[in-house]
Amino acid sequence: MPVFLHDTMSRETRPLLLRPDGKVFGMYCCGPTVYGPAHIGNFRTFILQDVLRRALETDGLPVRHVRNITDVDDKTILGSVKAGQPLAEFTRGWTEKYHRDCDALGLLRPHVEPSAVAHIPQQVEMIRSLVDRGHAYAAADGSVYFKVCTCPDYGKLSRIDATKLRSQSTNSAGEANVADEYDRESIRDFALWKAWSPEDGANRWPSPWGDGRPGWHIECSAMSLAHLGATFDLHGGGVDLCFPHHENEIAQSECATGVKGFAGHWFHSAHLMVEGDKMSKSKGNLYTLDELVEKGFTPTEVRYALIAGHYRTPLNFTFSGLENARSALGKLERFADRLLQAAGFTRKEFAPPEVRETAATWGRFAPAWEALCQDLNVPGCLGQVFAVAGSKDELTPELARQDVCGLARILWTLGLTLFQERKADEVPAAVAELGARRWAAKQAKDFAAADRLRQELTALGWTMVDRKDGYDLKKA
RNA sequence: GGCGCGGUAGCCAAGUGGUAAGGCCGGGCUCUGCAAAAGCCCCAUGCGUCGGUUCGAUUCCGACCCGCGCCUCCA
Numbered sequence: 006m007p008v009f010l011h012d013t014m015s016r017e018t019r020p021l022l023l024r025p026d027g028k029v030f031g032m033y034c035c036g037p038t039v040y041g042p043a044h045i046g047n048f049r050t051f052i053l054q055d056v057l058r059r060a061l062e063t064d065g066l067p068v069r070h071v072r073n074i075t076d077v078d079d080k081t082i083l084g085s086v087k088a089g090q091p092l093a094e095f096t097r098g099w100t101e102k103y104h105r106d107c108d109a110l111g112l113l114r115p116h117v118e119p120s121a122v123a124h125i126p127q128q129v130e131m132i133r134s135l136v137d138r139g140h141a142y143a144a145a146d147g148s149v150y151f152k153v154c155t156c157p158d159y160g161k162l163s164r165i166d167a168t169k170l171r172s173q174s175t176n177s178a179g180e181a182n183v184a185d186e187y188d189r190e191s192i193r194d195f196a197l198w199k200a201w202s203p204e205d206g207a208n209r210w211p212s213p214w215g216d217g218r219p220g221w222h223i224e225c226s227a228m229s230l231a232h233l234g235a236t237f238d239l240h241g242g243g244v245d246l247c248f249p250h251h252e253n254e255i256a257q258s259e260c261a262t263g264v265k266g267f268a269g270h271w272f273h274s275a276h277l278m279v280e281g282d283k284m285s286k287s288k289g290n291l292y293t294l295d296e297l298v299e300k301g302f303t304p305t306e307v308r309y310a311l312i313a314g315h316y317r318t319p320l321n322f323t324f325s326g327l328e329n330a331r332s333a334l335g336k337l338e339r340f341a342d343r344l345l346q347a348a349g350f351t352r353k354e355f356a357p358p359e360v361r362e363t364a365a366t367w368g369r370f371a372p373a374w375e376a377l378c379q380d381l382n383v384p385g386c387l388g389q390v391f392a393v394a395g396s397k398d399e400l401t402p403e404l405a406r407q408d409v410c411g412l413a414r415i416l417w418t419l420g421l422t423l424f425q426e427r428k429a430d431e432v433p434a435a436v437a438e439l440g441a442r443r444w445a446a447k448q449a450k451d452f453a454a455a456d457r458l459r460q461e462l463t464a465l466g467w468t469m470v471d472r473k474d475g476y477d478l479k480k481a
Numbered sequence: 482g483g484c485g486c487g488g489u490a491g492c493c494a495a496g497u498g499g500u501a502a503g504g505c506c507g508g509g510c511u512c513u514g515c516a517a518a519a520g521c522c523c524c525a526u527g528c529g530u531c532g533g534u535u536c537g538a539u540u541c542c543g544a545c546c547c548g549c550g551c552c553u554c555c556a
Contacts, residue, residue, distance in 0.1 A: 035556075043556085050556040079554075165484060165552070221554085243556030248484085250555090275486075276550070283550085313504080314494070318487070319549070326493065329505045336504080339519080376495085385495045388503035395503085452514055459516070470517055479517095 008060045008378050010239075011317060013247060013271035014162050018380050021061060021270065024238065029069040030061055031237030033229040033268070035246055036118070038075040039099035040084040042293040045322060046277040046284050048110060049311045050243045052420070053274045053381070055112045056312060057241070059418045060377055071232045072115040074100055077122045078221050082208050092208050093122070106294045109304040111420040117232045121224040128219040128227040129212050131261045132197045140260040142190070147200035147215035153193040156256045162271060163248040195253055196220035222253040230258065240268035247273055274316045280323050297327070305422055306330045312383045312419060333387075338423050340394040341412060347405035352424050355413055368407030369393045373415050383419065390415060430480045436467050440478050443469060 007020040023030060034054045037043050043051075054072070061068050075081070076096035085095035107114070121128075132149055135141035140155045153159050160166060201209040201216040209216040219227075229237065235258070242251060251271065258267045276283075279290040297307050309330035314320035345355055367374050370393060376385035390412070398404065416423065432440075443458035462469050462478075470477045 037556080038554095047556045053556095160484095163484065163551080241556095244485085245551065245555055248552065274556070276556070278549085285555095318494090321493080323493085325505075329493065332506095333504050382495070384493090384504090385502075388495055391503050447514085450514080456515060463516095468517070471513085471515090472518090 006064070006375065006378050008057070008064055009380055010057070010270065010272060011380050013273050014268075019270065021066070021239065023066060024269070027238065029067045030239070031233040032058060032061075032068055032070045032239045032241065033225070033233055033237060034070070034072040034115070034240075035225055035242040035250070036072040036074050037103055038078060038080055039096045039103060040080040041099060042295065043103055043106060044284065044291045044293050045297070045307065045311065046243075046291075048106070048294065048307075049277045049320065049322075050241075050274045051107070051112055052110060052308055052311050053316045054241045054272070055420055056383065056418065057272065057381055058113060059420060060381065063374075063414060063418045064378075069117070069233065070113070070115040071117045071119065071229065073225060073228050074103075074118060074120050075221070075224065076100070076120050077125075077208070077218055077224075082205055082218075085208075086204070086206055096122075106304075109294060109298075110308050111305065111422055113420075119228040119232060121219070121228070124224065124227050124231060125210050125219060127231050128223045129198075129210075131223060131227050131230070131257065132219075133213060134261045135197065135257065138260060138263075140256075141197055143198075143214045144189070144200075147198075147217060148196055149198035149212075149214050150189050150194040151197050151253065151257060151260075153191060153195075153256065156260055159193075159256050160252060162252050162255060165248060165252075195222060195249065197223050197257070222250055223257055225250070226254050226257040226261070229254075230262065235262040235264040236266045237268060239270040239272055241272035241274070244273045244275055247271075275319045277311070278319055278321045281321055292322075300324075302327050302331070303425065303427065305425060306334060309334055309421060313387070315384055316381055333391075334421070334423070336394065337390070337416075337421075341409075341423055343400070344405050344408050344412060347400045348402055348409045350406075350409055355409060355423070366407045366410050367414065368404065368409075368411030369396070369398070370408065370411030370415050373411075374418075377415075377418060386415065386419070430478070432467075432478050436462065436465060436478060439465075440467075440469055440476060444476055447471070 007022055009018050009020050011018045021030065032054075034051070037047055037051075051072075054070075058068050058070050074096075077092065081096050082092060085092040088095050090098075132141060135151065136143070136149065139152075141149055141151050143149045197220045198212055198214055199217050199220055200214070201218070205218065208218060210218055229240070240251065240254075255267050259265055278284065279288075279292065282288055282290055284291055294304060294307060298304065306327055307330075310322065310326045311320070313326065313330065341355065342352075345352060370390065373386045373389035373393070376382045376389055379385070393408070400408075439458055439462050443455050443462070446452075446454040446458060459469060466480060468479045470479060
C-alpha cells in the first residue's frame with residue numbers, strides 16, 4: 006500500500022510513488038539555521054519528515070533525503086560576530102550540537118546534508134541565470150533582486166494574490182513594512198544577493214555584482230538543484246515557510262532552469278505550541294532537547310510527544326503530554342515483552358531493521374500501518390497499536406512471531422526505540438545503607454523495622470521498590 | 482483585509498452517513514506483609530451553535546459563534 010500524503014500545492018491527498026523515470030524518491034527538506042541550539046518546534050518538523058521518510062522506506066521506496074544546513078545568513082553572521090568567532094567555526098559548533106540532538110531523537114541522517122556556504126558558487130550561477138533570463142536585476146549597491154512580476158504564476162503554492170502584496174505597506178501588527186526602503190523596484194521583489202556591508206565583517210564572497218553574500222531563499226533552490234535536479238518528488242518544511250520561502254524557491258528554480266514542476270509534492274507540518282502559547286523567545290518557552298533531558302525526560306519520550314498529534318494540526322506541547330508519553334511508552338514496552346516471550350524471542354531479536362527486512366508481515370498491525378499510509382496519521386496508528394495491545398486474542402507462538410515483526414516495523418517507522426537503558430539515579434552511600442538494612446529486616450520478617458526504614462528513606466526523598474529477588478532505589 | 486487550520490470526555494487525540502479508536506488521569510477489583518508496580522474492569526446518549534438534506538448526521542450542505550496560524554526573520 007503506497008503512502009498517501011496531503012499536498013499543499015494541489016490541496017489533495019495523493020499517493021507517493023516513484024516517477025516513471027525515477028530511480029529514487031527525491032526529498033528535499035529545509036534544514037536548520039545553525040546559530041544556536043535547535044528547539045523542539047524545529048524538531049517536530051524534522052521528526053515528522055523522518056517518519057515520512059521511514060514510512061516510504063518501509064513501503065519499499067528507495068529515498069534520497071536531502072536536508073540542508075543554513076550556515077550563512079543574518080543570524081549566523083551576527084552570532085559569529087558576537088561570539089568573536091569566524092563564521093565557519095561558529096556554525097560548526099552548532100552543527101555538531103544539532104547532529105547530537107538529531108541522533109538522540111532517532112532521526113535518520115539525511116543522505117546528503119549540503120551546506121549553504123559550500124554552495125555559494127552554485128547560488129551565484131543560478132542568480133546569473135536569472136539575470137540573463139530577465140528575471141532578476143542588480144540594484145545600485147550591488148544587491149540583486151528577483152523580479153516577481155516576470156513570474157506570472159508566482160503565488161501558486163500559497164494561493165496568495167501577488168499583485169496585492171504590492172500595496173501592503175503595513176504588516177499584521179500595523180507596523181510599516183520598511184524592509185525595502187530604497188533598492189527594490191517592488192515590495193514583492195526579494196533579495197537573491199546581498200551586497201557586502203560593514204556589519205558582515207570578513208564574510209564576503211565574490212560575484213559578478215560585487216562582493217556580498219547570498220539571499221536566504223536562493224540557497225535551497227541551488228542545493229536542491231545540485232543534489233536532486235531541476236525537479237524532484239517532494240519538498241518539506243514548516244508551514245511558516247510556505248510563504249514566502251517556498252513560493253520564492255519555486256519562482257527562482259523554475260525561472261532559472263526553465264523547467265516547471267519544481268517539486269511534485271509539498272509537505273508542510275503545523276507548528277508547535279507550548280502550554281497553549283505560541284513558542285517565542287520573548288515568552289521563554291522555547292525548549293531545547295537539553296532542557297527537557299535536564300528535567301528527566303528521555304529523547305524517545307520527547308519524540309513520542311512530538312509525533313502524538315497529526316502533522317497538519319498544531320500540537321500543544323505540555324509537560325503533562327511528556328508524562329503521558331512516558332506512560333504510553335512504558336505500556337508499549339510491557340506489551341512488547343509479552344509478545345517477545347510468547348514468540349520465544351529475546352529483546353535483542355526485537356531490534357530492527359533485521360526483523361523488518363527478514364519478514365514482510367504485519368501480523369495484527371496491518372491497521373496500524375494503514376493508518377500511517379493515510380496522510381501519515383500517527384495518532385491513528387498509535388491507537389491501532391494499543392488496540393492490539395489490549396486485544397483478547399489468544400497469543401499463540403505463531404501469532405506472537407508475526408506480531409513481533411509487525412510491531413518492530415511499526416516502531417521502526419515511527420522511529421521509537423524501546424528498551425533503552427534509563428540512567429539509574431546515583432544512590433548516596435547513606436541511602437544505599439538504609440536500603441540494605443530494610444531489605445535485611447524484610448527478609449527477617451521484621452516488618453516494623455522495615456516500615457521504619459522505609460519512612461527514613463521517604464524522609465530523604467527516596468522510594469524503595471521491592472521485587473521478588475531484590476529492590477531498586479529511586480528518587481521520589 | 483487576503484490565504485489557511487481547528488473546535489470530539491478532566492487532559493491529549495483518531496474516526497465514521499447507521500449511532501463514538503486509543504493514550505493519560507480518575508474510580509473499582511486482583512495480587513503483594515506494607516509501599517510501588519502490574520493485570521483486569523469501569524469511565525462521552527455525546528462530537529462549537531442553529532438550520533437543511535436523509536429512514537438515519539458527530540460525519541454531507543448552509544449560516545453563525547469561538548480559538549489559532551501565515552501574510553515580516555521564523556520548523
